[in-house]
Amino acid sequence: xxxxxxxxxxxxxxxxxxxxxxxxxxxxxxxxxxxxxxxxxxxxxxxxxxxxxxxxxxxxxxxxxxxxxxxxxxxxxxxxxxxxxxxxxxxxxxxxxxxxxxxxxxxxxxxxxxxxxxxxxxxxxxxxxxxxxxxxxxxxxxxxxxxxxxxxxxxxxxxxxxxxxxxxxxxxxxxxxxxxxxxxxxxxxxxxxxxxxxxxxxxxxxxxxxxxxxxxxxxxxxxxxxxxxxxxxxxxxxxxxxxxxxxxxxxxxxxxxxxxxxxxxxxxxxxxxxxxxxxxxxxxxxxxxxxxxxxxxxxxxxxxxxxxxxxxxxxxxxxxxxxxxxxxxxxxxxxxxxxxxxxxxxxxxxxxxxxxxxxxxxxxxxxxxxxxxxxxxxxxxxxxxxxxxxxxxxxxxxxxxxxxxxxxxxxxxxxxxxxxxxxxxxxxxxxxxxxxxxxxxxxxxxxxxxxxxxxxxxxxxxxxxxxxxxxxxxxxxxxxxxxxxxxxxxxxxxxxxxxxxxxxxxxxxxxxxxxxxxxxxxxxxxxxxxxxxxxxxxxxxxxxxxxxxxxxxxxxxxxxxxxxxxxxxxxxxxxxxxxxxxxxxxxxxxxxxxxxxxxxxxxxxxxxxxxxxxxxxxxxxxxxxxxxxxxxxxxxxxxxxxxxxxxxxxxxxxxxxxxxxxxxxxxxxxxxxxxxxxxxxxxxxxxxxxxxxxxxxxxxxxxxxxxxxxxxxxxxxxxxxxxxxxxxxxxxxxxxxxx
Ligand code: BGC
Numbered sequence: 001x002x003x004x005x006x007x008x009x010x011x012x013x014x015x016x017x018x019x020x021x022x023x024x025x026x027x028x029x030x031x032x033x034x035x036x037x038x039x040x041x042x043x044x045x046x047x048x049x050x051x052x053x054x055x056x057x058x059x060x061x062x063x064x065x066x067x068x069x070x071x072x073x074x075x076x077x078x079x080x081x082x083x084x085x086x087x088x089x090x091x092x093x094x095x096x097x098x099x100x101x102x103x104x105x106x107x108x109x110x111x112x113x114x115x116x117x118x119x120x121x122x123x124x125x126x127x128x129x130x131x132x133x134x135x136x137x138x139x140x141x142x143x144x145x146x147x148x149x150x151x152x153x154x155x156x157x158x159x160x161x162x163x164x165x166x167x168x169x170x171x172x173x174x175x176x177x178x179x180x181x182x183x184x185x186x187x188x189x190x191x192x193x194x195x196x197x198x199x200x201x202x203x204x205x206x207x208x209x210x211x212x213x214x215x216x217x218x219x220x221x222x223x224x225x226x227x228x229x230x231x232x233x234x235x236x237x238x239x240x241x242x243x244x245x246x247x248x249x250x251x252x253x254x255x256x257x258x259x260x261x262x263x264x265x266x267x268x269x270x271x272x273x274x275x276x277x278x279x280x281x282x283x284x285x286x287x288x289x290x291x292x293x294x295x296x297x298x299x300x301x302x303x304x305x306x307x308x309x310x311x312x313x314x315x316x317x318x319x320x321x322x323x324x325x326x327x328x329x330x331x332x333x334x335x336x337x338x339x340x341x342x343x344x345x346x347x348x349x350x351x352x353x354x355x356x357x358x359x360x361x362x363x364x365x366x367x368x369x370x371x372x373x374x375x376x377x378x379x380x381x382x383x384x385x386x387x388x389x390x391x392x393x394x395x396x397x398x399x400x401x402x403x404x405x406x407x408x409x410x411x412x413x414x415x416x417x418x419x420x421x422x423x424x425x426x427x428x429x430x431x432x433x434x435x436x437x438x439x440x441x442x443x444x445x446x447x448x449x450x451x452x453x454x455x456x457x458x459x460x461x462x463x464x465x466x467x468x469x470x471x472x473x474x475x476x477x478x479x480x481x482x483x484x485x486x487x488x489x490x491x492x493x494x495x496x497x498x499x500x501x502x503x504x505x506x507x508x509x510x511x512x513x514x515x516x517x518x519x520x521x522x523x524x525x526x527x528x529x530x531x532x533x534x535x536x537x538x539x540x541x542x543x544x545x546x547x548x549x550x551x552x553x554x555x556x557x558x559x560x561x562x563x564x565x566x567x568x569x570x571x572x573x574x575x576x577x578x579x580x581x582x583x584x585x586x587x588x589x590x591x592x593x594x595x596x597x598x599x600x601x602x603x604x605x606x607x608x609x610x611x612x613x614x615x616x617x618x619x620x621x622x623x624x625x626x627x628x629x630x631x632x633x634x635x636x637x638x639x640x641x642x643x644x645x646x647x648x649x650x651x652x653x654x655x656x657x658x659x660x661x662x663x664x665x666x667x668x669x670x671x672x673x674x675x676x677x678x679x680x681x682x683x684x685x686x687x688x689x690x691x692x693x694x695x696x697x698x699x700x701x702x703x704x705x706x707x708x709x710x711x712x713x714x715x716x717x718x719x720x721x722x723x724x725x726x727x728x729x730x731x732x733x734x735x736x737x738x739x
Contacts, residue, residue, distance in 0.1 A: 025349045029342050032097065038324050038334075040097060041341045043072040045312050046320040047104070047280065050079030050088070071095030072320060074344055075102040075280075075312065077150075080426060082361040085145030089357050100348060100357035104148035104280075107187075107198065108167060108423035109133065111140035113375040113430045113547055116386040117421040117524050118153065118183075120543025122169040122568035123617070124385035125658045125680055127182040133382045134186025136375050138198045143369035144426070145361040147351055148199040150247060150280075152183035154234035155204055158579040160569065161214025163492025166422065166524030166544075168209065170568030171581050171614060173230050174677045177237035184241035192244060193352045195360055196369075202238035204249030204282055206264050207231045211251060214578065216493045220251045225670060227253070228705040230583075232268070239275050244347055246279045248310055250288060257294050259285040260301075265309030278311040278343035286316035298322060303331045311340035376430065376548060383545040383552030389563040389618040390539040390571075396516050397538045398559025398620055399476060401444035407474035408436050408448055409467050409510065410481050411456045411503065412522050418456055418482075421524055421544025422489030430547040435480050435520060438550025442558050449474060456484045458501030464509050471513045478557065479510060479536075480520045485544060488524025497575060498528045507532050520553055526571040526612075533611055541567075559620060564656035564682070566617035566725065570610045577606065582614035582726035583673040613727035615660050615677075621651030621687065625659075625722060625730035634736045637699050637713060644694040645722055645731055649685035656684045661695045662721040662729070668714050669707040675726055695722075702737055715739055 033041070048064055067073050068091040079088050085103050092101045109115045115133040124130065134152070141149060153167040156176050169179040180202065189197030207227060211218035222231070235246070246269060249258040258264060259281050269275045286305040287298060295301035302318035303326045313319040326332045352359055389397065399406065412418050416432035433441075436450045453467035454460055458481075471477045481503040487494070498504065508531065511517060518538040521527065522545075532539065540563070545552050555561040572580045587601040594607055602608055624647070631642040647659055661679035665672040679695045697720070702713035715737050723729035 025346055028349055028354070029345045032099075032345060033338065033341060035097060036341070038327055038337070040071050041337055042319055042323045044074035044099065044341050044344050045323065046073050047075040047077060047312050047314045048073050049315050050076050050084070065091055068092050068101070069094045071097060071099065073101065074099075075104055077104045077314065079103055080105060080144055080146065082145050082363050082366045086358055086361045089361065093357060099345070100353040102147050102348060102353075103145055103360070104150060105141060105146045106151065106423055106425055107137050107141045107146065107149035108151045108153070109421070110137045110379070110424070110546065111144065111426050112370045112428065113140065113379050114420045114424055114432070115379050115546045116383050117166050117544045118168055119166050119170060119524060119568065120386040120545060121382060122175065122179055123388050123543065123565040124382065125175065125566055125568070126385050126682060127178060129382045129385050130179055131182040131186035132378055134183045135189065136378055138187045138189060139196045139369055140375070142196050142198050142360055143362075143366045146198055147353070147360055148201070148245065149187055150201045150203060151187065152180055152200065152202065152238065153204065154180040154202050154238050155209035156231050156234060157209035157569070158581045159209075159211070159214035160497055160526040160572070161493050161495060161575065161578060162209065162211055162216060163488040163494065163525065164209070164216065164490055165569060166488040169234070171570060172568065172583070172677050173233050175568055175680070176234040180234040180238040181241040184238050184243045188242060188244065192350050195365070199244035199347065199351070200238070201245045201247050201280065202235050202243045203247035204258070205235055205246050205269065205279070206249065206258060207253050208249035208251050208258070214493050216491050217250045220253050222254070224709055225705050228709070236273060239269070239273050244277045246275070246277065247282055248279055248285060250282050250285050252292060252294075257285070257289045257292050259310050260289050260294055260304040260308045262308040270309055276343070278340065278347065279309055280312040281305065281310045281314050281316055283314050284316045286310060286313045286318040299326065302326055306332055306336055306340060311343055379430075379546050380548035380551055383548050384555060384561040386543060386545060386565050387552060387556050387563055388541040388565040388567055389556070390541050390612055390616070391533065391536065392618050393537045396476070396518060397540075397557060399446070399518070399557050401446050401558065403446055403475045405447045405449065405474040406439065406443065406476050406478060407470045408439050408450050408478045408480065409453055409471060410479045410506070411452060411454050411458045412482055413450060413480035414452060415456055418485045418522055419545055419549035420547070421485050432547050433550035435550045435553050438552070438554035439478065439557070441551065442554035442560065453506050454502060458503045458506065461502050461505065464506060467506065468509055468513060471510045471515055474515060476518065477510055477513070477515045478518045478520060479507060480522065481506070482522035483524060483527065495575065497525065504529065504531055507536070511535055518557065520557075526569055528572060528574055528611070530573065530611070559653070562620045562653055562655045563617070564619060564658060566615050566658045567612055568614070570614045571612035573606060573611045576603070577610070580610055583676055585671055586674055609727070613725050615725035616727065617658070617725070619655040619657065621649050621653050621655035623655070623657045623685070623724060624648045624650045625724075628722065628731040628733050630733050630735060633734070634738050635697070636739050637737070640696050640698045641735060642694050642696055643720060643722070643733060644692055646690050646692050647683060647685065648690035649687050652687050654684065654686045656682060657724065658682050659693060660723055660725070662723070662726065663701065664719040664721070665702065665704065665714070666717040666719060668704070668716065670704065672704060675721065677726075697735065713737055
C-alpha cells in the first residue's frame with residue numbers, strides 16, 4: 001500500500017513538473033511571438049533542403065543562405081554533420097530574432113550503423129530490438145547535429161507493388177501500432193531535448209499506403225471503416241507515444257489531398273486526438289495540390305494547406321512566397337498562422353535550442369558516438385531477429401560445419417551496398433559485411449567457394465557456366481538472389497515483383513546439378529518466386545539486413561542463431577492476387593473446398609491462399625500448443641477474460657516462438673474480417689521446456705469501428721484463435737460478450 005502511495009506521488013510530481021515546463025515554454029513562445037513580424041512568423045514555417053541538393057557553390061544556394069540570415073527559414077533538411085550544421089546554424093543566428101533552425105533528416109534505419117530496413121525489423125516482432133535500433137540511430141544522428149528524423153513511417157501497406165512497403169511495418173494494424181510506439185520511444189528516448197535523442201515524425205498522414213494499384217503517389221479511395229480501423233490506429237499509437245511531429249502525405253484521400261485535408265489534420269489529429277506537436281508537409285506536397293486539381297495556383301495551395309492544418313511547408317515554397325499576402329488579404333486568419341508558429345517554436349524551446357543552438361553539434365561527441373563499437377553488435381542482433389526461415393525441407397538447415405564444401409553463389413552474394421537497402425543518408429557509413437564474407441567467417445572447417453554468376457540485376461547468363469561448375473564441385477549450394485537496394489523504396493513501384501533479370505534461370509541451372517540448395521533472398525518487399533518456392537530445399541528471407549547482414553545470414557545458416565522471425569506481410573503467389581491480406585472477409589460465397597470453386601469467390605487460374613501467410617516463419621525446433629482455457633466463457637463490457645495455454649519446445653534445440661492471438665467477431669453490424677491479430681508474445685524455450693502463456697481480453701480487444709462510425713464492442717460470439725502463423729492456428733476457443 002505504502003509503495004503504491006509512493007508511486008502515485010512520484011507520478012503526480014512528474015506530471016506537475018511537466019505541466020510547469022509546458023507553461024514556462026508557452027510563456028517564452030508567447031513572449032517571442034509578440035516581437036515577430038508576419039514575415040518572420042512565415043519564415044518559421046518554411047523548410048528548405050540543404051547543401052547536398054544545391055551545392056555550396058551554386059548561386060541558388062547563395063540566395064538560400066541569404067534567406068536563412070534574414071530569418072526566412074525555420075528548418076533545414078539534409079544538412080548533416082557537426083561542421084555543416086554549425087555553419088548553417090550560425091547564419092540563422094545572424095537573423096534579427098536569432099531563432100535557431102531545426103535540422104531534420106530521413107534517419108530511417110540507422111545513420112552510420114545501418115540496421116535492417118523497417119519491414120525487415122518488423123519481422124522480428126520484437127519491440128525491444130526495434131526500439132534499440134531507433135535508439136542507436138537517434139544517438140548517432142543527434143551526435144551529428146540532427147534534431148529531428150522523418151521516421152517512423154507508420155503507413156499500413158497491403159500492396160507489395162508499392163515500393164514503400166519497405167519503409168513500414170507491413171500489413172497489420174495491431175503489429176504496426178505496437179511498432180510505431182516502439183520506434184517513437186526509441187528515437188525520442190526518455191526525454192525530448194536530451195542530446196542523444198531526436199524528434200520523431202509519424203508519417204505519412206494518412207492512408208498513403210493504400211495507393212490505387214500500388215503506384216506511388218496515386219489516389220486513395222477508402223471507406224470510413226477502413227480508414228479508422230486499419231490505417232489510423234498506428235498514427236494514434238505514435239501520437240500517444242509522444243511523437244513530436246507528423247508528416248502529411250502526397251495522396252488524395254477520397255478526393256481531398258491529405259495536405260489540404262482539414263478532416264485529417266484539424267478534426268482528427270489536432271481535434272479529437274488533441275495533438276500538440278506540429279505537422280510538416282511532405283516534400284512539395286503543398287505545391288502539388290495544384291497538379292492534383294485542388295488548388296488553382298501556389299497561393300491558393302498555401303491558403304488551403306495552412307487552413308487545413310499543415311504547419312510547415314517542406315520545399316514547397318508556397319508559404320514563403322504567398323502566406324504573408326494571404327494573411328494580409330484575410331484569407332488566412334492571424335490565429336491560424338500563430339497556431340502553426342507556436343507549435344514549431346514550442347519544439348525549438350523544448351529541444352533547448354534557444355539556450356544553446358549548437359547543443360547537438362559537438363565535435364567530440366560526434367567522434368565518440370559514431371565510433372561506438374556496441375552499435376555494430378546491436379545491428380547484428382536486430383538483423384538476426386529479422387531473418388525469416390520460409391522453408392526448410394528435410395531440415396537441410398542449419399548447415400553442418402562438417403559439410404566439406406559449400407558453394408556460395410549469386411549476384412548478391414558478395415555485394416555490400418545491396419545489404420543496406422534504400423534510405424541510407426550518411427556517406428561515411430559503417431563497413432558492410434557481405435554474405436560471402438560472413439560465410440567465410442562462420443565456416444569453421446567447411447570450405448567456401450564463390451561464384452557471382454551475374455552482376456546485381458542479373459542481366460546476362462554469361463557467368464552461369466562457371467557458377468554451375470562451382471556448384472558441381474560442392475556438397476551444398478547457397479544462392480543469394482533478390483532485388484538490388486534501389487528497387488524498393490520511394491517511387492519504386494513495380495508491376496512485376498518476380499526476381500529481377502535472369503535470377504530464376506540461375507536457380508534452375510544450379511538446381512540441375514542435383515545439389516541441395518539453400519536460397520537467401522534479399523528484398524524490400526515480398527517477391528513472387530514460385531519456382532524457387534517449389535524446388536529449393538531451404539529459403540531464408542533476409543530483407544535488406546544492414547551493416548552486419550552477412551554475419552547475420554551466416555549465423556542463421558550455420559545454426560549459431562535459431563531463426564524466429566515471422567512475416568509482417570503476406571507473400572502472394574502472383575501479382576494478380578494483390579492486394580492480399582490475412583485479414584480478409586468471408587464473402588457470401590467463401591471457398592470451403594479448393595477443388596470446387598465454381599461460383600465461389602475464387603479465381604479460375606489460382607488458389608486464393610498466399611504463398612506464405614502473414615505470421616509465417618519457421619524455426620530449427622518445433623513448438624507444440626496445448627491446453628487452452630478461458631477464465632470464463634462469457635463476459636460483459638466491463639469485464640476481462642484471460643485466455644491461457646501451454647507452449648512447449650518439442651524439438652532438440654533452444655528456440656523462440658512468436659505466439660499469435662487472432663479473433664473473429666462472428667456476427668456484427670459491420671462484417672468483420674475472418675481473422676484479426678489482437679496480441680502476440682515472443683517466448684524463448686529450451687528443448688523440452690513448457691511455458692503457460694496468457695492473453696487478457698477486454699472490451700478494447702473486441703471493439704471495432706461500427707456502423708454508427710464509433711468504436712465499440714457488440715454483444716455476441718467471438719472465435720479466439722492461437723497459433724504460430726495466421727494460417728497455422730493451433731488452438732481455438734469461443735467467447736460470448738453478453739451486453
Ligand atoms: C518522402 C518523405 C521524406 C521526404 C524528405 C519525401 O519524398 O515521401 O517520406 O521524409 O521526402 O526526404
